[in-house]
Amino acid sequence: MDLLGGKILGFVLVMTRIGAFFATAPIFSWKSIPVKVKLVTALLLSVFFANNTGYLIKGDDTLVLEAAILMAMEILYGLAMGLTATFLFTSVKVGTRIVERQMGLAMASILDPLSGESGQTLGVMIEMIFILLFLSANGHHMFIITMSKSYDAFPIGTIPQIGTLTEGLITTSVTMLILGLKISAPMLAASFLLMVILGVMARIAPEMNILFLSLPMRVCMGLLMVGIFFPFINNFVEDFAGWMDKLMPL
Numbered sequence: 276m277d278l279l280g281g282k283i284l285g286f287v288l289v290m291t292r293i294g295a296f297f298a299t300a301p302i303f304s305w306k307s308i309p310v311k312v313k314l315v316t317a318l319l320l321s322v323f324f325a326n327n328t329g330y331l332i333k334g335d336d337t338l339v340l341e342a343a344i345l346m347a348m349e350i351l352y353g354l355a356m357g358l359t360a361t362f363l364f365t366s367v368k369v370g371t372r373i374v375e376r377q378m379g380l381a382m383a384s385i386l387d388p389l390s391g392e393s394g395q396t397l398g399v400m401i402e403m404i405f406i407l408l409f410l411s412a413n414g415h416h417m418f419i420i421t422m423s424k425s426y427d428a429f430p431i432g433t434i435p436q437i438g439t440l441t442e443g444l445i446t447t448s449v450t451m452l453i454l455g456l457k458i459s460a461p462m463l464a465a466s467f468l469l470m471v472i473l474g475v476m477a478r479i480a481p482e483m484n485i486l487f488l489s490l491p492m493r494v495c496m497g498l499l500m501v502g503i504f505f506p507f508i509n510n511f512v513e514d515f516a517g518w519m520d521k522l523m524p525l
Contacts, residue, residue: 289324289426293422297316298353303418324426345431355435356421359523362444370457371458373462378462405508
């Protein structure tokens with residue numbers, strides 16, 4: 276009975292971490308994916324990891340309060356891992372938001388079919404293409420490998436360090452902003468150059484309506500810059516694995 280109790284409690288803790296990760300991780304947490312698919316996937320992964328993961332707990336020796344604390348720690352750790360991956364994914368959205376505002380498309384909003392939230396047209400298109408590139412490179416396998424590494428770093432029955440999780444999330448949020456600025460850097464440079472040119476034109480020909488001329492010029496320039504630098508987004512997909520290894524609380 277002690278062995279059976281330990282197996283059951285271990286399986287519950289494994290599923291708790293995976294469920295918390297699925298609740299916040301990109302792709303798995305999207306509303307466009309049916310709930311039944313999420314539950315079945317989480318259950319199958321839990322069975323797999325439960326059979327291949329060692330436990331540091333015994334069913335009969337674990338009190339109800341101890342089991343509740345262990346489940347809370349598993350939820351906390353799973354949420355931290357999912358938020359880390361989400362922050363890295365959000366860097367693409369942050370970069371495209373900056374580009375859209377420079378182009379004057381901030382008011383052109385549509386419904387994001389993946390998250391069910393409101394988003395801008397250009398940002399949704401770039402994000403979906405990034406996701407397709409990510410999935411074509413077997414990026415979803417990366418999440419499963421990361422989950423497997425988490426059980427080596429923090430086996431079932433151990434309590435992760437709260438300071439390590441907090442520091443990892445703060446570092447990831449800072450990295451998200453830096454990556455977003457790197458993605459939008461070419462557009463920011465081109466927008467600054469355009470503003471300088473328009474300023475010179477306003478001084479040379481004050482009778483020109485610079486505001487009226489700047490709107491289509493900003494849109495055309497933005498689409499041109501996106502077309503030129505869009506192939507380089509595949510490099511970000513390749514670097515994503517490196518950022519996951521650096522920033523994941525493992």
